[in-house]
Amino acid sequence: MPSRSATPLAYRRFSTPARLPLCASRSTYTPLLNAARNGRRDIARLLWERVGPEARFYPSEPGNPAHAGEISCLQVAAAHGYAALGADFLNVWDSWTPDETRRTLVAAAAAWHGDVVALLLDRAAFTADAIQDALAASVGPGNGDDDLMARQHGVVRRLLDAGGDPNGTRRGRPMLLVAASSATCLGALKALLEKGADPNIQDVTSGTTALHQYRRVGRAPSSPATAEVLLRHGASPDLADREGETPVHAIAFAGTLEDLKLYLNYCCDVDAALRGYVDAVELLLNYSLDVNSANNNGWMPLVCALMPTSRKRVSTAVDVANLLLRHGASAGTSTAEKWTPMHALDS
Structure with a gap:
């Protein structure tokens, strides 16, 4: 001074x-x-x-x-x-004070400043909870810039090396699911998986995994690269959530054909619902789809195919239904809500 x-x-x-x-x-x-x-x-x-x-x-x-x-x-x-x-x-x-250095570490981690994080870890003592707080702060979306994703990857790895738990949570959700929810979190996702995160960790409430990011109708994939990284590290497309829906169900219902092909390459049990596209259904049938398979609510491919959505034309739904019927789909089934193929046609 x-x-x-x-x-x-x-x-x-x-x-x-x-x-x-x-x-x-x-x-x-x-x-x-x-x-x-x-x-x-x-x-x-x-x-x-x-x-x-x-x-x-x-x-x-x-x-x-x-x-x-x-x-x-x-x-x-x-x-x-x-x-x-x-x-x-x-x-x-x-x-x-320990609280001041903890808050400082969290601030540096959230902004992905690796040199500052390294300085603090070297110069101050931190509890396991403080390290975990900083790790959770570092697992958040950015703007998609490659340099920022590389910085995030480095910060997450450094905090994991300092004792952070890769299977920890951020605001009550597993960090891996948070990272998989955004294409701009690819750096964090890779670091967590490289450092031992469970690729099949499930949300305690819904039972969803990181691969269940397509579960809502019409929701776009976070990133094809996200799914590929998860699958390469052992994420299972066959693991069902609490509603009985697997990632393959979800991707066939709301994803693209390329996404579906990617998932099926890693499947042990090809049991998928469908979005309503003929090419997706044909692909599933080529993989020996059980055309009468159902989730926990009794929804089968035929009912799914006939249900109207904003992106499905009636003619496509009919083509898919005919294709399923030719392969043995039962027209007399009903869901847990008592919906039948005829109800779907009439909706």
């Missing part, structure tokens, strides 16, 4: 650190936090000398004298990727 003699006259007139004004209003950062946000190491050093560690926080609200959970200059520097400035703050003061 600079000596007092090197301090500009504008700051020398304040005889004590406490008299240095922190900010113009409570809605703006302090000068120290602004310097941290912009990576200005020289200004941050100068301000720290004048105001000391007591000014490291955003101004405390009344009734919160301990600064519990408040933003520190260290956290701001980390969130913006300034590793050198973060090192300055760690060097000049050695009394950062």
Whole structure:
């Protein structure tokens, strides 16, 4: 830090650190936090000398004298990727609390600043819970930029190497399912699988896996690359959720033919519902589909084929139904809701 003699006259007139004004209003950062946000190491050093560690926080609200959970200059520097400035703050003061360093690690991980994460892991001690919090923060969507996905991959791997659990959760959902939900999380998905995440981990409520991302009618695939990475690491297209629906059911119902071919290449039991396209049904039949297979609610391919959807033409539905009937589909079946093929035709 600079000596007092090197301090500009504008700051020398304040005889004590406490008299240095922190900010113009409570809605703006302090000068120290602004310097941290912009990576200005020289200004941050100068301000720290004048105001000391007591000014490291955003101004405390009344009734919160301990600064519990408040933003520190260290956290701001980390969130913006300034590793050198973060090192300055760690060097000049050695009394950062565990909560402050935890919040700083989470902020750096969420922004995928690998050099800052490495600095913090090297210079501070973290509990297993703190590492897990940072790992969960790093598993989130980005903007799809290849460089950002590479950064995410590196941060997730580093936190897993530090003791993070690849089968942990983010906001109650398995992190693998969160990563598989967005094409921009491919970096995190790869890192989790490379470090031992269970590719077939299921949501505790729905029983869905990462491959069940196509389960809603009309929902677009997160990414073909996502499915391929999961399948290569052992994700099962045959594993049913609590409704009896497998990923193959879901992809045949709402995916593309190419997606379906990809899934079927990894199938042990080709038992799929269908979206209503003749080419998909023909492909399924070539793989020895049981045309009368049903999920837990009794929905069979024939009923699925005849149910109207926004992307299915009536003529296509009839073609699919005829194809299924020629291969032995039963026209007299009904679902758990008592829906029959005739009900579907009439809807």
